[in-house]
Amino acid sequence: MTAVAAHHDHHDDHHHAPHGLKRWLFSTNHKDIGTLYLWFSFAMFMVGGFMALVIRAELMYPGMQVVDPEFFNQMTTVHGLIMVFGAVMPATVGLANWMIPLMIGAPDMALPRMNNWSFWILPFAFTILIGAVLMSAFGDGNPSAPNFGWTFYAPLSTKYGPASTDLFILSVHMMGISSIMGAINVIVTVLNMRAPGMTMMKMPLFVWTWLITAFLLVAVMPVLAGAVTMMLTDRHFGTSFFDAAGGGDPVLFQHIFWFFGHPEVYIMILPSFGIVSAIIPTFARKHLFGYASMVYATASIALLSFVVWAHHMFTVGMPLAGTLFFMYMTMLISVPTGVKVFNWVATMWRGSLTFELPMKWALAFVVLFTCGGLSGLMLALTPVDFQYHDTYFVVAHFHYVLVSGAIFSIFAAAYYWLPKWSGVMPNTFLGELHFWNSLLSVNLLFFPMHFVGLAGMPRRYADYALQFADYNWWISVGAFWFGISQLLFVAVCVLCAMKKGKKAEAAPWEGAEGLEWTVPSPAPFHTFDTPPVIK
Amino acid sequence: MSELNDLEQRNNRVLRKLVIGSVLMFGFAFAMVPLYDVLCDITGLNGKTSDTAASGEVQMDEDRLVTVQFVTTSSGGMVWDFTPQVRSVKVHPGEITQVNFQVKNPADHTIIGQAIPSVSPGLAAPHLLKTQCFCFDNQTLLAGGEADMPMIFYLDPALPKHINTITLSYAMFDVTERVTGNKDKLAAR
Amino acid sequence: MQSTLFRRVTAALTLLLVSGVSVASDWTERSNVNLRPGVTDISQDVFGLHVAILWVVSVIGLAVFGLIMYSAVAHRRSKRPQAATFHEHVGVEIAWTVIPFIILIFMAVPATRVLIAMDDSAESELTVKVTGYRWNWSYEYLTYQDDNDVGVFFFSNLKTPAEQYHTPVLKNGLFPYGTAADRFGVEPEEKDHNYMLAVDKPLILPAGVKVRFLVTADDVIHSFFMPDFAIKKDAIPGFVNEAWTVVPEDATGIYYGQCAELCGKNHAFMPIEVHVVAKEEFDTWIAEEKEKAASGPDLTPFANLEAAMALGKEKYNAACVLCHGAEGQGGIGLPFAGTELMNDSARIQENIDVLIKGRNAMPSFAAQLTPRDIAAVITYQRNAFGNETGDLIQPADVAK
Structure with missing residues (x-):
């Protein structure tokens, strides 16, 4: 371990730190807000996960056993919305809040009051959404909660949507405003607040990927807001953007939605690329291979993500030329993604590897994300996509990318930076249990989905034909196993929050580089009031 | 101190640009509506035909014969009986043809209907031109009323060579609430 | 209550075991692992494409995972206390950008070819209009050979009886319908072989004839999904989409499909059943149906x-x-x-x-x-x- 003596006695900051409820409600401190984001996203992860288990309980056997098909649809809808907007996105925003100022040597985020606001909108947005579900659950399914899938295609969500669709629209608007403000904050911070000498091409890759993510957010979240605004006016103010009867077109909704939706996928995964690019070099004790090509690959993925959206809708009946264009562009996007994976492998190559918890999660990410990426390449081929589209094959694909991809990388980040956040090392025994259980169960959960999908089971089905029964049983077993395994992570986090565990040094990982490791653990309330000097 | 103010100014400048950027992107979502219509007109995406009358002055191509099929649907709870007088016609490109569609309102109240055209294959849509169509406006039928609605069209001789069958579909929607602004029926759903 | 719940869980478990066996014996006919090759030329081209791309991604995947595993074992710290220092190499970086690109081109060529073949719906002999409703399908035979006004129309509903799928284990709570035993006075029935697939009146198609489907919907978006014909086309209210198929003459039989776009509560309860019959048989059937349609409704009174x-x-x-x-x-x-x-x-x-x-x-x-x-x-x-x-x-x- 590199000898860093700068520990103990950093109490000098405490007279700045407010206490009690006010500390959290009115906080403008990037670390406190980051902590709020992370706990909030974890809570949402558990709520959304519970909904997934309701789905899996119903699908364990053919037949309708646990819930009504109507409530089943509400579960699939709200599970998706919560996981995308409540779990993955806020978690990465939380990481950005905590780490970006520490990584670029800034005292705080550039717009701290806006930072407070962008977090505190979120609990209200999700209270509205979850409130609709609770009303439905305790009212025996009446009034119905949003039940049209997280993609809320018109006219199912407009002319045929339940009354709670208006709550959903309000909630999505609030999430959108929160994300846009969070993204603006990241961009301003990265562009203006870097310590002297921290040039753009010296920034850690996590900062780079988040900067590009933030630009994507500013570009597409308003488009989502536009889509739900059009829904609102279609429902109540006599417009017909998406209603064929008034001269509109339901397919237009899908174009607008996926113009947002595809970049959204990269919004969720790009920060993960940054996390993994920080962790692998640390535990390989070797510099990241091809830093510059990583930056360019990220940027080209982001740009290409604007011209591939219609691959989500090959079956709506597009002209041949359009279909071919979107197929070629989609295939092309796998090139920069491949570059990233190869770079990580080359970083490991001839390093001096150790396998602490963050490294385990990061390696699981590389392998399983690659699985998801390769099935994505299969989905890009339009003629076969006609067979795969809207089946469990697609469900398997995006869960590999988002659960064993994005969420695994967030776990990796948590184990990597928890010493910095809490000042104690995460419990290794619980952490190992958490890792191995999650790794095995996530594959039992999602790998058989490829099989039932190829065999032809459509997604969002509350009941299914008998040839799908065997694998659905295994999938459900995997789901409950994975769900219960996450309780171990609750224990790990609570122990860290209670400061129970081995005290962490300023730089607990010996191969780690970067400004965040030059400040003590836990990071004091204020850091880099005087900008550090970058060599 | 001036250094701090300077930073704040720079932050606000970037902030302003980004806020403007996101407002513009919000506008872009709405701009996609007309953009999409233009794209549909060019490529025949979704088989939409033009909703205004064409001039009808065009050279007839007697060497080619194209089958035009007519399909009707009463959509979304519409109760009208809505049928084409003939199921299909064979026409030369450029030949002006009239087809009548019959509608009958079996309900005990007045209903306003709007027919929405759709052409398949979509590539043919820009080449199917109408000089007169009941679908240009909405139609009102009193309780028990009947009507013959004319549609006059011709095919543009520039129709791609490989297309020999065109299907023209009309979906008839009940737009009474939309036109009269009466939302009672909707609220009851 | 406790014991009822327990009994139901055991009953459900037993049921699953039974159904598991009946499914297992049927693997060759109804794959539950891989894509279905289907019966048409197009569906078999698609299957070929699927197998090819599956090989490509498997080989790439195994190569990458192999490198990771090798590195994880051979380059661990106990073997190599000192890490190498390289972090750039223009040659390999160009190689792993260009080589995947070339592989992609090799995949794009056959995919484009199949896609163009799929797009050509000209010269069809039979046109069927398929309409999706919440929650069933209707079929209207529009034209058949020289007859351009066939006028045969019918709806097609799920045949699986409610007693088979309606098997709740929770008496109250989220399932508002009560238990099967309360409602029907019987324990759940054993599930049919064609559970959730069979319909009351299937779509009948002639073998060896090019059939064109005009797909549309009445209310919300549905999707007409027939894996054996490699067809999945969205049914969009107000618009028509085209799909086509030719089932070879030797492939008469029963084929199943499902709705593939979320359309509300009973999205899973609107399957598609297609009977492909010999052309002569189809001619007889369509003539009978046409006669029935022309003779007006059957008004025979009920005896009791x-x-x-x-x-x-x-x-x-x-x-x-x-x-x-x-x-x-x-x-x-x-x-x-x-x-x-x-x-x-x-x-x-x-x-x-x-x-x-x-x-x-x-x-x-x-x-x-x-x-x-x-x-x-x-x-x-x-x-x-x-x-x-x-x-x-x-x-x-x-x-x-």
Whole structure:
């Protein structure tokens, strides 16, 4: 371990730190807000996960056993919305809040009051959404909660949507405003607040990927807001953007939605690329291979993500030329993604590897994300996509990318930076249990989905034909196993929050580089009031 | 101190640009509506035909014969009986043809209907031109009323060579609430 | 309560074991692992493409995972205390950008070829209009060879009876319908082989004939998914989409499909069943259907209440059960058990009008059910679920 003596006695900051409820409600401190984001996203992860288990309980056997098909649809809808907007996105925003100022040597985020606001909108947005579900659950399914899938295609969500669709629209608007403000904050911070000498091409890759993510957010979240605004006016103010009867077109909704939706996928995964690019070099004790090509690959993925959206809708009946264009562009996007994976492998190559918890999660990410990426390449081929589209094959694909991809990388980040956040090392025994259980169960959960999908089971089905029964049983077993395994992570986090565990040094990982490791653990309330000097 | 103010100014400048950027992107979502219509007109995406009358002055191509099929649907709870007088016609490109569609309102109240055209294959849509169509406006039928609605069209001789069958579909929607602004029926759903 | 729950769980487990066996014996016919090769030229091209791309990604994947595993073992710290220092190499970086690009081009060529073949729906002999509803399909034969006004039209509903899928284990709570035993007085039935796939009136197609489907929807977006023909086309209200297929002459048989776009509550309950028959058989069938359609509705009166009830139950379970419940308890639709409309004999005409014309969210069933069916359904409604009016409605009452 590199000898860093700068520990103990950093109490000098405490007279700045407010206490009690006010500390959290009115906080403008990037670390406190980051902590709020992370706990909030974890809570949402558990709520959304519970909904997934309701789905899996119903699908364990053919037949309708646990819930009504109507409530089943509400579960699939709200599970998706919560996981995308409540779990993955806020978690990465939380990481950005905590780490970006520490990584670029800034005292705080550039717009701290806006930072407070962008977090505190979120609990209200999700209270509205979850409130609709609770009303439905305790009212025996009446009034119905949003039940049209997280993609809320018109006219199912407009002319045929339940009354709670208006709550959903309000909630999505609030999430959108929160994300846009969070993204603006990241961009301003990265562009203006870097310590002297921290040039753009010296920034850690996590900062780079988040900067590009933030630009994507500013570009597409308003488009989502536009889509739900059009829904609102279609429902109540006599417009017909998406209603064929008034001269509109339901397919237009899908174009607008996926113009947002595809970049959204990269919004969720790009920060993960940054996390993994920080962790692998640390535990390989070797510099990241091809830093510059990583930056360019990220940027080209982001740009290409604007011209591939219609691959989500090959079956709506597009002209041949359009279909071919979107197929070629989609295939092309796998090139920069491949570059990233190869770079990580080359970083490991001839390093001096150790396998602490963050490294385990990061390696699981590389392998399983690659699985998801390769099935994505299969989905890009339009003629076969006609067979795969809207089946469990697609469900398997995006869960590999988002659960064993994005969420695994967030776990990796948590184990990597928890010493910095809490000042104690995460419990290794619980952490190992958490890792191995999650790794095995996530594959039992999602790998058989490829099989039932190829065999032809459509997604969002509350009941299914008998040839799908065997694998659905295994999938459900995997789901409950994975769900219960996450309780171990609750224990790990609570122990860290209670400061129970081995005290962490300023730089607990010996191969780690970067400004965040030059400040003590836990990071004091204020850091880099005087900008550090970058060599 | 001036250094701090300077930073704040720079932050606000970037902030302003980004806020403007996101407002513009919000506008872009709405701009996609007309953009999409233009794209549909060019490529025949979704088989939409033009909703205004064409001039009808065009050279007839007697060497080619194209089958035009007519399909009707009463959509979304519409109760009208809505049928084409003939199921299909064979026409030369450029030949002006009239087809009548019959509608009958079996309900005990007045209903306003709007027919929405759709052409398949979509590539043919820009080449199917109408000089007169009941679908240009909405139609009102009193309780028990009947009507013959004319549609006059011709095919543009520039129709791609490989297309020999065109299907023209009309979906008839009940737009009474939309036109009269009466939302009672909707609220009851 | 506890013991009931336990009993139901065990029953469900046993049921699964039984169904598991019956499924296992059928693997070759109904793959539950891989894509279905299907029966048409196009579907087999698609299957070939699937196998090719699956090989490509498997080889790439295994190569990458192999490198990671090798590195994880060979380059661990106990073997290599000192890490190498390289972090750039222009040569390999260009190589792993260019090589994947070339592989992609090799994949794009056959994919484009199949896509162009799929796009050509010209020269079809039979045109069928497929319409998606919440929650069933209707088929209308438009043109067949020289006949350009076939005019055969029918609806196709899920055949699996509610007793088979309606097997709740929680008495109250989120499932508002109560338990199967309470509702039917029986334990859940064993599931049919074609559970959730069979329909009451399948789509009949001739083998060896190019069939063009015009796909549309009545209300929300549905998707017409026939894996064996490699067809998945969205059914969009107000618009028509095209798809086509030619089933080879030696591939007559029964094929199943499902709705593949979320369309609301009973999205999983609107399967597609296609019977592909020899051309001669199809010609006979279509001629019969055409004659039936031309001769007007069958108004033969019911001999007695029992006859009407039997047909009524069958039609109710096909057309009404998804919204109004197997026991008339309601759901999306209004309840019937013990309600005034069902028990007041003065309101029979109103009851008939609602079925024929629709009311609010209730669609009109004039197209879906014959007058005889409607009379039977109304008779059933008024004499089942604890209603005991004794009303017998005759087809002539409905047809007038």
